[in-house]
Amino acid sequence: MSFLFNLLKGAFLRMLQLIWFGKRKISNSLSIYVKTNTGNTLSIDLDPKWDIRNLKEIVGPQLGISPEDIKIIFAGKELHNSTIIEECDLGQQSILHAIKLPPGKNRLNRKKDTKNLIEESIDEGSEANESGSKPLNETLIDLPLEDSDRHENHSEQEQQQARAHFYVYCSLPCKSVEAGKLRVRCATCGSGAVTVDRDPQCWPDVQQPRRITVHCENHDCQTLLSSLAQKDEGTPQVRYAQFYFKCANHVSLGEKDEAVPLYLIKPNLRNVPCLACTDTRDTVLVFPCEAGHVTCLDCFRDYCVARLRDRQFEFDDNHGYYTLPCPAGCQNSHISEVHHFRLLSPEQYEQYQRFGTEEYVLRAGGLLCPRPDCGMGIIPPDQTDEERSRSPDEDDCRRIQCIGGCGYVFCRRCLQGFHVGECDSQQPTTYSSTSAVSCLSGYAIDPLRASEAKWDEASKKTIQISTKPCPKCRTPTERDGGCMHMVCTRAGCSFQWCWVCQTEWTRDCMGSHWFG
């Protein structure tokens, strides 16, 4: 009887829905998909003000299941009947999972924490034994970077304030830094019809595998797990969560639509002022140093641009990332998720990538094409020791062609156009790489400025007058007065040299011509 009633109620709600949409297109209507564990997918239009019970009443009849026998799973949580749809952080085209409960099991609550029990008994005493909980976005608190900083026993109010906000880099279609949503699936079968056994409490919980177990509703999962277990004895018999992120700015493009989490960007819950401008902003970047130094996003951009201009990004030797440390100069503070540099403009990011590639080439023993508009990284073919010892100065070994770039043929030693015989004694001028400072007033060439500078004779002359190459890495260095003590700022070089002697800086240099 009640089934019939529900069927009617469902039909009524659907009609209501139709009328609603027919009359005045509800601007905030939500189109979602409901996937079942039996392989069906329904497309449903919802009013975000509805609760999960309303949803069950619409879905039930279409699936031929009584609404009480359905549980709705989203983002790793079984949603409680009284949960309002708009609280769930659902986007357009999001996928909810509707699971038919086995007969007689629907009132047995699985792993329910007491807090939810209490809430329910207050909210709706009549349905105290109903299962489900609040959606993940409502319960998840801001994740600390380290395991050890886990939040313990947050009060309800603290939890509200500390609610997690995520930022992601969306490569498609937004191509920008956006708000992100945390989602979860079964690590064994990839199904989203899972409920997590606990909320993640720190970034390692989210990023590392096998930290949080799930209950997977996918029927095929058990078969998959047993077949895996047969192949490899070590396969655990429990299922683990696999967390991933979605961009909140665009309509979901399906289950494969993911975004990169920028986990150093956080809401400024502790109201920490920016290290650089001292403003207290809502969104900040927290460096992975022990002190957790904070900059606002504007200052982070400025910091990157300042370092980029001087080519002072560094290779993090542990991981090989071309990156930056904390601007307060802390140890072990390199940013290892380089997508954070997506906060830069597209042009700046492109420059970052280009410099990164070039530095990589230089580190691999290669060199850069000296043509100002090219700068292509070239790794010359390996010379055998025998070849080198036989003809160390042979013209062939000095002849480098920019293959894959502009095709320029040049002399390896002087970086001028290729020539036979001795190099012209004049100093080489290369625009392709930059930087170094005199201890007081030298400054690096702005690569942008340099590449904009056209290869006409006038600019060539002025630059030759005021720049000299680092004697070690040949990076051109500009000097605007001050002392003669130069320190090459190209990451990985740091050669200390004398502007006058163009050799390593010595005590003699200090004594005889420190100031020119």
Added chain:
Amino acid sequence: MANIAAQRIKREFKEVIKSEEVAKCAIKVELVNDSFTELKGEIAGPPDTPYEGGNFVLEIKVPETYPFNPPKVRFITKIWHPNISSVTGAICLDILKDQWAAAMTLRTVLLSLQALLSAAEPDDPQDAVVAKQYKEQPEMFRQTAKHWTSVYAGGPAKMSDLDDKIRRLTDMGIEEHNARVALSSYNWDLERATEQLFMTVMAKN
């Protein structure tokens, strides 16, 4: 100038003005222009040093990339110190170079410079002549530094014997500062200073 640099300097400026060091007249900053790109700093010579009683004026230039790059600082007041150029006032302090960090401020820079006046680092000399004297003839160094402080930084000491030697040279038509540099560099040996000065004049002609 980038907004961030200006904004940050404005705050630091206020921080210095309100600091207890300013109250004790140990450090001071003034604006040179409205855009906060250039400031004038001042530090008092620390007690129990040859710089005591002197006031040393600094030129502070704030780069557009501040605070991610250090300010450019030099002494305007002439000073006799192994780590500061007696010619240009250039300083080669590590925190003004590669050891700079965005968490440092104008106040920390001024205090570090003051500390440098208290404790020179002759093993990392920026003025080799001064450094040699500092190591080999400490008393001579102290006298010279005190003399420079009194002449250029308003220090109290009057050293008539040194003044006499300078007058001997100025009477010969040598410019006073050049005379002082030559004498200071040759440990106040009048003969050698004279010799050096006239060699230079001859070479110039």
